[in-house]
Amino acid sequence: xxxxxxxxxxxxxxxxxxxQSIGFNFIRFIALITVLPILGIVFxxxxxxxxxxxxxxxxxxxRDGMRAGGILPAIVGTFYLMLGTAAFxxxxxxxxxxxLSEYSEDNAWTRLLRxxxxxxxxxxxxxxxLFGLGLFVLFFKFGISILSASLTLSIMTLPVIISTTEExxxxxxxxxxxxxxxxGGTQWQTIRKVILPQALPGIVTxxxxxxxxAVGETAPILFTGATFFxxxxxxxxxxxxxxxxxxIFVISTQVPGMPVEIQYGTVLVLMVFVLGMNLIxxxxxxxxxxxxxx
Amino acid sequence: MKRxxxxxxxxxxxxxxSSSILFIMLIFFFLMREGLPALxxxxxxxxxxxxxxxxxxxxxxxxxxxxxxxxxxxxxxxxLPLGVGTAIYIGEIAPKSVNEVLKxxxxxxxxxxxVVLGFLGILVLSPLMRETFNLPTGLTAFxxxxxxxxxxxxxxxxxxxxxxxxxxxxxxxxxxxxxxxxWQVIWNVVLPAARSGILTAVMLGVGRSxxxxxxxxxxxxxxxxxxxxxxxxIAPVRTMTATIASEMGEVASGSLHYHVxxxxxxxxxxxxxxxxxxxxxxxxxxxxxxxxxxxx
Numbered sequence: 404x405x406x407x408x409x410x411x412x413x414x415x416x417x418x419x420x421x422x423q424s425i426g427f428n429f430i431r432f433i434a435l436i437t438v439l440p441i442l443g444i445v446f447x448x449x450x451x452x453x454x455x456x457x458x459x460x461x462x463x464x465x466r467d468g469m470r471a472g473g474i475l476p477a478i479v480g481t482f483y484l485m486l487g488t489a490a491f492x493x494x495x496x497x498x499x500x501x502x503l504s505e506y507s508e509d510n511a512w513t514r515l516l517r518x519x520x521x522x523x524x525x526x527x528x529x530x531x532x533l534f535g536l537g538l539f540v541l542f543f544k545f546g547i548s549i550l551s552a553s554l555t556l557s558i559m560t561l562p563v564i565i566s567t568t569e570e571x572x573x574x575x576x577x578x579x580x581x582x583x584x585x586x587g588g589t590q591w592q593t594i595r596k597v598i599l600p601q602a603l604p605g606i607v608t609x610x611x612x613x614x615x616x617a618v619g620e621t622a623p624i625l626f627t628g629a630t631f632f633x634x635x636x637x638x639x640x641x642x643x644x645x646x647x648x649x650x651i652f653v654i655s656t657q658v659p660g661m662p663v664e665i666q667y668g669t670v671l672v673l674m675v676f677v678l679g680m681n682l683i684x685x686x687x688x689x690x691x692x693x694x695x696x697x
Numbered sequence: 698m699k700r701x702x703x704x705x706x707x708x709x710x711x712x713x714x715s716s717s718i719l720f721i722m723l724i725f726f727f728l729m730r731e732g733l734p735a736l737x738x739x740x741x742x743x744x745x746x747x748x749x750x751x752x753x754x755x756x757x758x759x760x761x762x763x764x765x766x767x768x769x770x771x772x773x774x775x776x777l778p779l780g781v782g783t784a785i786y787i788g789e790i791a792p793k794s795v796n797e798v799l800k801x802x803x804x805x806x807x808x809x810x811x812v813v814l815g816f817l818g819i820l821v822l823s824p825l826m827r828e829t830f831n832l833p834t835g836l837t838a839f840x841x842x843x844x845x846x847x848x849x850x851x852x853x854x855x856x857x858x859x860x861x862x863x864x865x866x867x868x869x870x871x872x873x874x875x876x877x878x879x880w881q882v883i884w885n886v887v888l889p890a891a892r893s894g895i896l897t898a899v900m901l902g903v904g905r906s907x908x909x910x911x912x913x914x915x916x917x918x919x920x921x922x923x924x925x926x927x928x929x930x931i932a933p934v935r936t937m938t939a940t941i942a943s944e945m946g947e948v949a950s951g952s953l954h955y956h957v958x959x960x961x962x963x964x965x966x967x968x969x970x971x972x973x974x975x976x977x978x979x980x981x982x983x984x985x986x987x988x989x990x991x992x993x
Binding site: 419420422423426427429430431433434436437438440441442444445447448494495498499500501502503506507512515516517518519520521522523524525526527528529530531532533534536537538541542558561562565589590591615616618619620621622625626648649651652655656663666670673674677678680681685 | 699711718730731779782785786787790799802803805806808816817821881909911941945950962
């Protein structure tokens with residue numbers, strides 16, 4: 404290319420190169436100012452929140468109108484919501500992913516299913532909250548409870564799990580299926596013994612990323628399961644619960660005179676929770692990529 | 698025996714796998730059931746009026762529509778150049794080693810809960826806004842738009858990046874062969890070829906901004922006002938999502954207020970449906986293409 408731009412084109416080439424370097428630097432600048440706030444947020448919260456973290460903060464009940472003591476009920480509540488969401492969303496998500504990748508034909512039903520999944524992925528989180536209120540809390544009379552909130556979060560999480568499961572299954576080479584069948588296995592045996600194990604890291608990554616999103620959400624649990632304050636740990640799935648995201652909302656907007664230290668500490672705990680899941684997911688993904696034989 | 702078991706499992710997968718269709722229909726049905734009564738209880742002209750004051754049974758949703766529109770438009774104006782620019786950097790310019798840091802960092806942003814951004818908005822961003830622009834309050838439409846931009850950037854980056862990646866290399870090679878510089882290739886060949894994907898990215902970004910609740914509710918001041926010109930950007934506003942989130946907890950189920958809040962939910966649901974389904978056709982084309990790549 405350079406030889407093509409001989410003397411005759413020299414003038415234009417200089418011009419072109421100048422434009423290119425301005426353009427590249429502009430794009431680099433844009434990428435930089437996109438990334439800086441992200442790093443800023445993570446560092447800032449880590450620095451401001453660390454001083455609040457202590458054994459008591461993580462394992463004690465809130466005291467003094469939540470202005471002192473720990474945040475144990477919120478941590479435990481978030482954990483329960485995660486387990487509840489996993490219990491409903493994993494089986495349904497796996498089934499849908501397997502169906503779309505292995506069984507579905509290109510017909511009207513499959514297209515309808517795809518439209519439904521895409522639509523679910525776009526529904527605003529607060530609308531999930533309304534839906535959960537209408538269906539689980541009021542219609543099924545589960546009340547404001549861990550059960551209602553988990554069911555609501557599960558449906559919200561489904562599209563993530565479905566699409567990553569389908570993608571992971573589809574990335575397993577076609578030959579694996581042929582070999583499984585030709586060894587006398589049925590389609591299901593081939594899927595369960597050959598395809599699923601191969602796709603497992605991708606599926607697990609998707610599940611973790613889906614649950615990560617559920618754990619951080621506030622709007623869907625606002626009217627389905629979250630409660631302002633609970634002086635004990637929830638003892639049944641029909642109890643309402645405190646949860647970290649909602650607790651952050653409460654202590655930053657509803658409680659006057661809240662010590663800043665506790666606020667940042669709570670935010671840090673949620674961040675570690677969520678980003679820890681993110682980290683585990685990326686580790687599984689990169690390890691699986693390194694080990695993959697196809 | 699084996700056959701029967703096989704059939705049973707296949708059927709379970711078929712039925713459980715199709716549950717999403719049931720769920721989206723249930724969402725639609727329950728929103729309609731709880732929200733449509735609002736249309737008979739409130740006159741249409743009152744519903745689309747400019748005063749939202751539920752205590753006096755004034756349910757004009759125009760200020761809420763206007764509030765959602767202001768913060769969404771402004772957030773996309775910020776997020777579009779940043780998101781697409783970053784996608785260009787990742788796809789065309791950055792060395793692989795930089796991308797190995799950059800991509801996970803963007804993923805981190807996608808993982809930060811919106812309530813955390815809202816919290817920082819209250820404690821850090823809004824005092825900054827108040828002092829910089831000398832305002833009575835830092836809880837403004839702009840503060841919300843800024844957080845929404847952060848929230849929609851990961852969506853825009855990842856889909857725009859896919860779109861850029863999907864541009865065949867033959868396009869680039871042809872342009873290079875004609876003597877184009879790398880920048881000219883990006884600007885005149887890659888971006889135009891990826892424009893439908895980039896449009897999809899922006900639309901899904903709009904969808905995220907429009908539906909985002911917590912961050913917006915925490916930093917926009919929640920004053921239901923109608924757009925009055927540029928001043929509205931640095932004044933408090935209230936979005937549809939924030940209205941539902943902040944008021945639903947206090948209303949009696951079955952009351953007029955309750956029905957109107959569900960009606961706002963219907964509006965949000967319909968918007969999100971239009972955005973997602975219309976952009977899915979371009980997405981579907983792309984998955985078909987990448988599938989073809991995988992098989993060959």
